[in-house]
Amino acid sequence: MVEKLAEKGKVRLSQQTIVAAAAELFARNGFGATSLDDMATALGVTKGALYYHVKNKEEILRLIFLQVLTIAEEPLRQIVESKIDPAEKLAQAISHHTAVAADRSPQMIVFYREQVHLTGPFSREISHRKKTYESYFEQIIEEGIAAGQFRAEVDPKIATFGILGMCNWLSQWYKPGGTYTPTQIAQFFSQLVEGGLLVSRTS
Amino acid sequence: MVEKLAEKGKVRLSQQTIVAAAAELFARNGFGATSLDDMATALGVTKGALYYHVKNKEEILRLIFLQVLTIAEEPLRQIVESKIDPAEKLAQAISHHTAVAADRSPQMIVFYREQVHLTGPFSREISHRKKTYESYFEQIIEEGIAAGQFRAEVDPKIATFGILGMCNWLSQWYKPGGTYTPTQIAQFFSQLVEGGLLVSRTS
DNA sequence: ATAGAATTTGAACGGCTGGTCAAAAATTCA
C-alpha cells in the first residue's frame, strides 16, 4: 500500500530523516492510517530501528509540529517588529507564510490536519503558539488601519483568518514546478488582499 | 475517550443519523481514529446495529462526501448561470460557499481532510466534482475580467484558490454564536476580495 | 393477541497496531 521512498541505503537513519519521511506519509495518508511499519518500509529498515531514535509515534508528530513553528515564527516576528509601513509588512508576511506553506507542504498539511492526535499539554502549547502567530497578522492589519492605510471597516480578525486561509490552502494544491513560483503566488495574493479584484472602487 | 452525544434514545437510528454523528466524530478525531464502537456509543447502540443501515465504514465516509456535494453544487451552478454582473455573482458565490462551510462545518472538515481514505473510482469522482466546483469560480473571475470589471493582471486560477482557501478555512475557526453570522463573514470576505484592504489604489 | 417483518444484540473472527526486548550486526576507535 505504501511504496518505498527513493531513500533506501542513501541516507543514515536519524530523527531528522524519520521525521521527514513521516511528514510525507502523514500528509499523503493521514496520521492514523500510517503505521510504523509503513514508515520503516519507506526508510528501508524495520520498525524496531525507529524506536532507537524516537520515543513513540506521537513524538514523531510532535517533532513535525515543532519543525513548522521553528521555521515560521521567528521571521514573522521580525517582519512585525521592523520599521516599514503596514502595507509592505503585510506583503512580506504573506510572502513569508506562503513560502513556508510551499516548501514545507507535507509538514504544513500535517500541522493543520493532525493536531487532533496530539495529547496533553503539548497540544495546548501548539494552540497557543498558533494563536500568537495569527495575532501577528492581526497586529499588522490594526496598524494599517490606525495609519489610515487600510480601510477602517475591515475587521482585523476576519481579515486575518481570510488571509491565512488563503495561504494555508496553498499546501492543498501547490506542486513544485507548476506555472508559478511561491514568490509569484505570494505576489498575486498580496495584490488580491491589498488591492482587490475590482478595477475601480467607490469608497 | 469519546463521550456520548446528547442523542441517546431521542432519534431513530438511520443512515442519516449515523452519517451526522459520524461527521462530527470524524471532524473532531479524524476518520482513522474514530472506531465504529465510538460511533455506536455516541448513538447509544451497539456496533452491530450500524451494519443494518450501512455497508461498511467507508460507505459512511462516502455519504458525507455526497452530502456536501449535494448541498454545494446546484446553487453555485445557478449563480454562475444567472444573468447578473460578475462582481455580484462572485459575491453570491462567496456567500453561498461560506454558508455551506459554516453550517455544515463538520462535514466540510471531513470533506477536505479525509478524501485520502476514499478508495477506487469514487475518490476519482470526488476529485472531478471538486475541480468542476472550482472551475465555476474561475469562470466568474474570467467573466469579470472579460467584462472589464476585474483587473486584467489577475490570474483566475490563483484567485480561485485564494478565495476558496479563505472560505474553506472558515470551518477551522468558525463556531456558531460567535461575533458575526456567516452572512456577515461572507460580506467581509466579498469586500476583501473585491475591494482589498487599501484605502486608495494607484491602478 | 399474534404473525411477520424490521431492527438490534452480543459474541466471535482474523488481522493489524504500537510498542518491547534480547540478541545480532555494524560501526567506531585505540
Add this chain to the structure above:
DNA sequence: TGAATTTTTGACCAGCCGTTCAAATTCTAT
C-alpha cells in the same frame, strides 16, 4: 585486530480494529 559502543534486527505481546451472523428483541398491522 579486537574490544566497546552504537545501531538494527526479528520475534513477540496485548489490545483494538472492521466485519459477520445467528439469535433475541422490538415494531407494525391485522
